[in-house]
Amino acid sequence: MTNCLSLNLGPQHPSTHGVLRLLLKLDGEKILSCEPxxxxxxxxxxxxxxxxxxxxxxxxxxxxxxxxxxxxSELFCRTVENALEIELPDKVRAIRVMLLELNRISSHLLWIGAFLMDLGAVSPFFYAFREREMILRYFEKLTGQRMMYNYFVFGGVRKDIEFLEDVEEILSILPEKLDDYEKIITDNPIFIMRTKGKGILEAKTALNYAITGVNLRASGVDYDYRHNDPLYKGFDFRAVVMDGKDSWTRYKARILEIKESMNIVHQALVYLKEGGKLEQKLINPLNLKLPEGDYFQEIDAPRGTACCYIKSTGEDKPYRLKWRTGSYYSVNLLKKLLKGEYLNDAIAIAGSLDIILPEADK
Amino acid sequence: MNWNEFEKIFDDCELVGSKIVIKSNLSGVIDFVLKEYPYDMLKEIIASDKGDEGVELTYHLYSVDDEEDLFISITVKDEIESVTNFFKSAEADECEIYDLFGIKFIGNENLKRLYMPEGWQGHPLKKDYKETDQRLEWND
Structure with missing residues (x-):
């Protein structure tokens, strides 16, 4: 009988994005149990x-x-719009879809950089941040903020879209850079050894643990809410569904998803460049009261399905508001996924799930 | 989901909007739903305080094949059976509800204070919650 070692991974470990503490029980280097x-x-x-x-x-x-x-932002605005039965005009939808997909690209780019850093490769982090910076610069020009945009409002957007030539530039530069990433990363033998066949997530387990988003689609389940979402009506795209189930597939699925998002951004851009007057259905937010009832909305966020539930009693404040976030369930999955793995794989597997802690902690 | 068929088997249940409201036998209902229909995911459990009546728990099920959502709701006073034997994701939801609403889930052994520190008084999302913890006093 060997001695069992308890190890604290985090909360300040650089690979735990945000502040996550994993309590591991180890037998040598093998993980016996994991308690997030x-x-x-x-x-x-x-x-x-x-x-x-x-x-x-x-x-x-x-x-x-x-x-x-x-x-x-979009999720909260849409839940309120549902309650007030507002249907968004086409131009507002196009603006929102374009910004959402650009945001998805920037989020996935950060993940690629951070994931490779988890595995010990430092340079891809700088490359990914260089491309992400172009998108953040554009957001800053448009909204005044690099991260907390506060740009969508109930029934529309805060101001008309501008600087479309910047988006065009991003779309012209990104494909080439993505090919560069793939050359450095995808077929890199060290990367493959550390990710192929590691952290296998079967479709049944993923559904049972309520995993959604790219992680679920990389396990072969075709579930992408964007196809049922009235916001994306008229856009032509396909869900990236892959059947590899391991960390490497989750990486590849994100690369392909960036390409698919670029396709959507391009469609929105063509529509927006035609010009056209911005018609909005803005409502007076002061003293806004939602009619009594339960309101619900879902969206496909980069880290899994996000849901917002509002219960209103007719007051000017929600009686109850509940968020469902993808990362919260991914953290719970670590218990199952890390069991029986080796300690040096733990970081690689946890990293591949794209967990962001502020989202899990709410 | 065929409501008429459902109604025949379980009495004391009603359809409110798109939500099935039941009074008791939660695990029996979920067991039946899972056997008869292809629901494969428990997306979330939504808890909402209803004052003296107790806390309303809404189980949000989803079927990937049918692309259909199902809401089953039950109002409880302070404890209810856990659904972790059907869905592992419930471990996370139930832990959160235990922390914020103080509902005990019988059969879930991982219940602990999740967001609030150990030994915190009260459950913050209850409507009768008062901030009396001494650790907040420095803030005044």
């Missing part, structure tokens, strides 16, 4: 919503996942 401990970044997003009016709460929702702020 979260809550270090808990800000009480749901509690705060009950004390604020809808427009006061709007700037806060970007901060749930600071790498994909547009998605949570």
């Amino acid at each position: 401990d979260i809550g270090y970044l808990h800000r009480g997003m749901e509690k705060m919503a009950e004390k604020m009016s809808y427009i006061q709460y709007l700037p806060l929702v970007d901060r749930i996942d600071y790498l994909a702020g547009f998605f949570y």
Whole structure:
């Protein structure tokens, strides 16, 4: 009988994006059990919503996942729009879809850099950040913010879209850079050894653990809410579904998803370049009261399906607001996925799930 | 989901909007739903405080093949059976609800304070929660 060693991974470990503590029980280098401990970044997003009016709460929702702020803004705005039965005009939809997909690209680029850094490769981090910077610069020009945009409002957007030539430039540069990444990373023998066949996630397990988004699609399940989403109506794209189930497939699926997002951005860009007047269905946010009832909306965010549920009693504040975030369930999956693996693979596997802790902690 | 068929088997349940409201026998209902229909994911459990009535738990199921959502809701006072034997993801949801609403899930052995520190008084998302913890006093 060997002695069992307890090891604290985190909360300040550089590979745990945000502050995640994993309590590992080790036999030599083999992980016997893993107990994730979260809550270090808990800000009480749901509690705060009950004390604020809808427009006061709007700037806060970007901060749930600071790498994909547009998605949570969009989700909250859409839930309120559902309650008020507002149907978005085509130009507003095109603006929102373009910004969401650019945001998805920037989020995936950060992941590629950070994941490779987890595996010990430093240069891809700089390359990925260089390309991500172009997108953030564009967001800054448009909204005034690099990360917390606060650009979507109930029934429309804060101001008309501008600087479309920047988006064109991003679209012309990115494909070439992605090919460069693939040359450096995809067939790199060290990268393949550390990711191929590691962290196998069967489709059945993924569904049972409520894993969504790219992680689920890389296990061979075709579930992409964008296809049922009225926001994406009229856009032509396909879901990236791969059947490899391992860390390498999750990496490859994200690369392909960036390409698919570029395709969507291109379609939106062609529409927006035609010009056309921006018609919005803005509502007066002051003293905004939602009719009594339960409202629900779902969106496909970069880290899995995100849902927003609002229960209103007809007051100017929500009675109850609940967020569903993808990362929260991915953290729970670590218990199962890390069991029986070696310690040096633990970081690679946890990294491949793209966990962002502020999103998990809410 | 065929509501008429469902109604024949389980009495004391009703359809409110798109939500099935049941009074008891949660695991029986979920067992039946999983056997008869291809629901394969428990997306989330939504808890909402209803004051004196207790806490309303809404189980949000999803079927990938049918692309269909199903909401089953039950109101509980302070404890209910866990659904972790059907869905492992419930471990996470139930832990969060235990922390924020104080509902005990019988059969889930991993319940602990998740966001709040160990030994924190009260459950913050309950409507009768008062911030009395001494650790907040420095803030005034």
